[in-house]
Amino acid sequence: MDFGVLLSAFEREATPSASGRMPRQDQLYACLRTAILSGKIEEGTRLLPTRALADELGMARNSVLYAYERLAAEGFVTGSRQGTVVARVGLQQTPASVPEAPPVLSRRVAGIVRPGDGMDDPLPFLPGTPALDAFPLAQWRRHLERAWRNITPAQLGYMPVAGNVALRQVIAEYLRVSRGVRCDASQVFITDGTQNGLDLCARLLADADDIAWIENPGYSGARSAFQAANLRLVPIPVDADGLAPRPQDWTETPPRLIYITPSHQYPLGAVMSLERRLALVAQARAAGAWIVEDDYDSEFRHQGTPLSAVQGLAEDAPVIYLGTFSKVLFPALRIGFMVVPPALAPVVHRTAGALMLRGRVAEQLALASFIEAGHFTRHLRRMRQLYAARRAALHDAMTRHLQGLVTVSGGAGGMHLSARLDVPVADTEVSRIGRAQGLVLRPLSRFCLPGSAPAYNGLVLGYGGVPAERMDGLARQIREVIERALLEA
Amino acid sequence: MDFGVLLSAFEREATPSASGRMPRQDQLYACLRTAILSGKIEEGTRLLPTRALADELGMARNSVLYAYERLAAEGFVTGSRQGTVVARVGLQQTPASVPEAPPVLSRRVAGIVRPGDGMDDPLPFLPGTPALDAFPLAQWRRHLERAWRNITPAQLGYMPVAGNVALRQVIAEYLRVSRGVRCDASQVFITDGTQNGLDLCARLLADADDIAWIENPGYSGARSAFQAANLRLVPIPVDADGLAPRPQDWTETPPRLIYITPSHQYPLGAVMSLERRLALVAQARAAGAWIVEDDYDSEFRHQGTPLSAVQGLAEDAPVIYLGTFSKVLFPALRIGFMVVPPALAPVVHRTAGALMLRGRVAEQLALASFIEAGHFTRHLRRMRQLYAARRAALHDAMTRHLQGLVTVSGGAGGMHLSARLDVPVADTEVSRIGRAQGLVLRPLSRFCLPGSAPAYNGLVLGYGGVPAERMDGLARQIREVIERALLEA
Numbered sequence: 001m002d003f004g005v006l007l008s009a010f011e012r013e014a015t016p017s018a019s020g021r022m023p024r025q026d027q028l029y030a031c032l033r034t035a036i037l038s039g040k041i042e043e044g045t046r047l048l049p050t051r052a053l054a055d056e057l058g059m060a061r062n063s064v065l066y067a068y069e070r071l072a073a074e075g076f077v078t079g080s081r082q083g084t085v086v087a088r089v090g091l092q093q094t095p096a097s098v099p100e101a102p103p104v105l106s107r108r109v110a111g112i113v114r115p116g117d118g119m120d121d122p123l124p125f126l127p128g129t130p131a132l133d134a135f136p137l138a139q140w141r142r143h144l145e146r147a148w149r150n151i152t153p154a155q156l157g158y159m160p161v162a163g164n165v166a167l168r169q170v171i172a173e174y175l176r177v178s179r180g181v182r183c184d185a186s187q188v189f190i191t192d193g194t195q196n197g198l199d200l201c202a203r204l205l206a207d208a209d210d211i212a213w214i215e216n217p218g219y220s221g222a223r224s225a226f227q228a229a230n231l232r233l234v235p236i237p238v239d240a241d242g243l244a245p246r247p248q249d250w251t252e253t254p255p256r257l258i259y260i261t262p263s264h265q266y267p268l269g270a271v272m273s274l275e276r277r278l279a280l281v282a283q284a285r286a287a288g289a290w291i292v293e294d295d296y297d298s299e300f301r302h303q304g305t306p307l308s309a310v311q312g313l314a315e316d317a318p319v320i321y322l323g324t325f326s327k328v329l330f331p332a333l334r335i336g337f338m339v340v341p342p343a344l345a346p347v348v349h350r351t352a353g354a355l356m357l358r359g360r361v362a363e364q365l366a367l368a369s370f371i372e373a374g375h376f377t378r379h380l381r382r383m384r385q386l387y388a389a390r391r392a393a394l395h396d397a398m399t400r401h402l403q404g405l406v407t408v409s410g411g412a413g414g415m416h417l418s419a420r421l422d423v424p425v426a427d428t429e430v431s432r433i434g435r436a437q438g439l440v441l442r443p444l445s446r447f448c449l450p451g452s453a454p455a456y457n458g459l460v461l462g463y464g465g466v467p468a469e470r471m472d473g474l475a476r477q478i479r480e481v482i483e484r485a486l487l488e489a
Numbered sequence: 490m491d492f493g494v495l496l497s498a499f500e501r502e503a504t505p506s507a508s509g510r511m512p513r514q515d516q517l518y519a520c521l522r523t524a525i526l527s528g529k530i531e532e533g534t535r536l537l538p539t540r541a542l543a544d545e546l547g548m549a550r551n552s553v554l555y556a557y558e559r560l561a562a563e564g565f566v567t568g569s570r571q572g573t574v575v576a577r578v579g580l581q582q583t584p585a586s587v588p589e590a591p592p593v594l595s596r597r598v599a600g601i602v603r604p605g606d607g608m609d610d611p612l613p614f615l616p617g618t619p620a621l622d623a624f625p626l627a628q629w630r631r632h633l634e635r636a637w638r639n640i641t642p643a644q645l646g647y648m649p650v651a652g653n654v655a656l657r658q659v660i661a662e663y664l665r666v667s668r669g670v671r672c673d674a675s676q677v678f679i680t681d682g683t684q685n686g687l688d689l690c691a692r693l694l695a696d697a698d699d700i701a702w703i704e705n706p707g708y709s710g711a712r713s714a715f716q717a718a719n720l721r722l723v724p725i726p727v728d729a730d731g732l733a734p735r736p737q738d739w740t741e742t743p744p745r746l747i748y749i750t751p752s753h754q755y756p757l758g759a760v761m762s763l764e765r766r767l768a769l770v771a772q773a774r775a776a777g778a779w780i781v782e783d784d785y786d787s788e789f790r791h792q793g794t795p796l797s798a799v800q801g802l803a804e805d806a807p808v809i810y811l812g813t814f815s816k817v818l819f820p821a822l823r824i825g826f827m828v829v830p831p832a833l834a835p836v837v838h839r840t841a842g843a844l845m846l847r848g849r850v851a852e853q854l855a856l857a858s859f860i861e862a863g864h865f866t867r868h869l870r871r872m873r874q875l876y877a878a879r880r881a882a883l884h885d886a887m888t889r890h891l892q893g894l895v896t897v898s899g900g901a902g903g904m905h906l907s908a909r910l911d912v913p914v915a916d917t918e919v920s921r922i923g924r925a926q927g928l929v930l931r932p933l934s935r936f937c938l939p940g941s942a943p944a945y946n947g948l949v950l951g952y953g954g955v956p957a958e959r960m961d962g963l964a965r966q967i968r969e970v971i972e973r974a975l976l977e978a
Contacts (some may be wrong), residue, residue: 032667037802074796074797075762089767105836105840106692106695108692108697109693109844112840113839113841114840122643132643135642136835137642139646148633148634154611154621155821155822156820158820159821160716176511180672193846204594204598204666205595207595207596210595220843221843224843224844227842238563273566274565274576295570305561305608326846329806330849333645333849334849347593350602350603351598354601354603354604354719355598355714357682357684357815357820357823359821485749
């Protein structure tokens with residue numbers, strides 16, 4: 001045993017910077033283990049008696065004993081009357097670490113990347129981010145604290161996969177009244193948010209190689225979830241009336257899942273017409289397809305009243321309705337919901353429970369009481385006004401400063417506008433330059449399935465988190481970004 | 490327009506029991522919409538003028554106006570000087586609701602069901618449930634409340650997919666010291682729990698039809714996650730030294746993923762020997778396979794010190810290490826973690842962020858400070874003693890009352906024992922009869938892949954949530970259940 005090696009390794013390990021607050025006995029154990037694994041201390045070597053090593057290292061004998069016992073328990077050494085001896089640890093089977101090619105993920109997630117950065121740091125125009133500073137945090141905290149005070153030990157355990165029944169009832173009631181959804185609480189499943197719901201739909205309702213229609217351009221989260229579940233993505237164009245499949249699409253690429261954002265198409269902003277909605281429900285039913293209705297921000301309708309959900313248009317419509325509290329309350333809450341047809345509820349309950357374990361009762365109870373106390377509706381009303389004002393301010397500022405450069409579309413609802421670039425410059429370039437200046441200008445082209453037609457070139461601007469008084473300056477800044485991109489093009 | 494029909498439908502809708510707290514104007518809207526969609530009010534029908542209908546129904550004219558406007562906004566009616574007229578809603582395309590076969594889920598989730606009931610209601614012997622009443626809830630609440638008080642609006646938004654860096658650092662430190670895991674915070678990803686980690690491993694690291702080795706018998710959650718991701722499950726037997734693949738398994742069914750519970754095999758309780766661990770790491774590396782190490786309850790080691798993780802046995806071992814706070818703290822927390830090799834961290838970060846959106850910063854900060862304040866370690870120490878006592882009490886009671894009926898195995902660690910049935914009775918029958926008596930006796934056969942050999946017949950008994958003083962009575966009760974099953978057999 002090369003004791004010098006061990007000692008120097010130990011002293012190196014024992015420096016506070018390298019080991020944090022690891023107790024010295026654990027450091028000794030780790031050091032000996034590494035030395036044995038690496039072959040520095042060979043098989044058959046007799047370790048120093050505990051007392052001798054303790055003296056040598058200036059540590060308590062019990063600490064050395066602990067390290068030896070732990071090594072023995074793990075099979076690195078064996079103890080006998082002759083002392084503690086290093087065991088055969090099959091070292092020859094452990095090749096030395098060799099530099100390898102960078103690890104590759106599965107083919108099914110190829111090309112799936114988080115849609116740009118800026119998400120963790122809400123810079124101006126990051127889509128999907130509400131006015132976080134306007135959230136009534138004190139009220140929420142009060143409800144949360146009360147829920148935690150009343151929690152029972154049993155509620156700290158695993159919970160039914162559908163979530164807390166009080167919250168499911170409140171959600172069902174809200175959806176019936178405000179969204180025209182036909183449901184009762186038994187059809188409502190609490191999710192961790194829409195992405196979780198999409199993921200469940202993909203795995204529970206479709207098999208590998210089944211066809212999923214997605215809006216093009218459309219929400220990348222749906223694309224990612226379906227692709228990761230090995231579905232075949234078929235992009236369907238959207239027009240001013242929403243998803244616009246051609247008659248032959250139903251026979252040439254018959255869908256198993258149809259993903260739509262009918263209340264406010266993401267990102268172009270179209271509202272799906274009633275005629276399209278009814279036709280889609282009828283044709284999906286005939287084709288044995290499921291419609292996945294993502295109603296992500298329908299609460300914010302700046303012109304007219306919110307449109308009711310597709311789900312409610314027919315009894316037993318083949319629709320899975322997805323909703324979220326991320327936009328109306330706040331994203332970090334991570335609570336959304338999924339409404340399934342009555343006949344589907346029991347099978348989803350049985351199967352989804354094996355794929356997800358649930359808890360978070362206190363948060364769910366807090367949310368239920370927060371809604372019942374009227375805070376949800378009150379906040380919603382305030383945010384409608386706030387977003388309408390922010391939308392108007394952005395629209396006006398763009399009209400003032402971006403005339404001739406972009407054409408704005410969408411905007412009857414929600415928290416974002418989309419703008420087509422009318423000048424010969426790639427939206428990805430504009431986005432890149434904007435990012436360097438602290439703006440998140442999401443390129444519209446990235447919302448399209450690669451290689452699909454028609455091509456879109458534009459920007460998606462989330463205004464939910466941007467104060468109205470900043471819009472003028474920011475629109476000027478966008479103009480400078482586009483002009484700079486034009487110069488560089 | 491059959492006004493009588495409408496009116497009676499409206500009155501029916503308007504009863505409080507049917508509609509909850511839906512405002513009358515919304516009820517009127519919903520009632521008219523249903524009547525139009527169902528064809529009760531035909532295309533081209535002129536609706537009563539708002540004032541006349543308001544008088545008829547005894548409601549404010551503004552409420553009727555609201556209902557009409559909402560119908561118009563959605564395209565159900567059109568307004569003109571001649572009044573409000575029902576639009577063509579493509580009714581012929583909406584077939585009447587017909588009774589259908591019950592909806593069928595995808596083939597890939599066939600056979601996946603939640604492992605029995607009893608999970609939502611912690612009855613005696615439900616595996617995986619800790620002593621919830623011993624959790625220091627007041628301390629936890631204090632840390633949580635403080636975290637919420639300090640939260641900033643930006644922290645209410647979406648967060649990096651890897652989770653909060655303070656918590657990741659605390660976890661990395663704990664794993665280095667206590668579990669021999671080689672990692673720093675950059676390799677740690679916060680998950681919603683182990684199931685979430687399994688799901689990510691399956692989708693990110695394996696493709697459809699890739700082979701996944703699972704322990705047999707083994708944890709059903711791993712089976713479900715892999716099956717739902719279209720992996721080909723290959724059951725590998727376990728013996729007293731843990732997972733026991735034959736040499737030809739590496740060539741005949743070369744794995745892409747290898748799922749193991751080396752610290753405390755679930756459910757049989759074996760500890761994987763050092764020789765097996767080293768061989769597995771070397772062979773997995775040579776085969777280009779990933780080891781998924783589920784270290785679900787290694788903190789509770791009742792004999793000897795906890796064994797270090799397989800992950801730490803070699804530099805850059807091809808291991809994804811999964812851990813959870815569900816067992817040491819409480820399941821409803823829904824926080825776990827995944828440690829990936831350094832080279833994998835950036836690609837996982839980029840891709841996983843598109844598959845999962847993260848938040849819950851306050852909970853993560855609270856957990857980090859709870860751990861740093863020493864509550865985690867203190868609770869762990871107390872629970873080790875508590876579970877050791879409960880385990881001993883159950884073991885003794887089983888020896889007293891179940892001699893000749895069962896043979897107990899496992900139990901050096903964790904929160905469960907497994908017991909082979911030594912009498913000719915099916916474990917599923919024992920389980921069924923036990924459930925009727927308020928006991929959760931999970932059948933060991935259900936932990937095996939259907940049709941796999943060898944066959945197991947026994948019970949898995951979780952003692953984490955069962956007080957020691959109840960063990961004697963409960964063991965008697967188990968004997969009665971087995972005897973009754975024998976009589977019925």
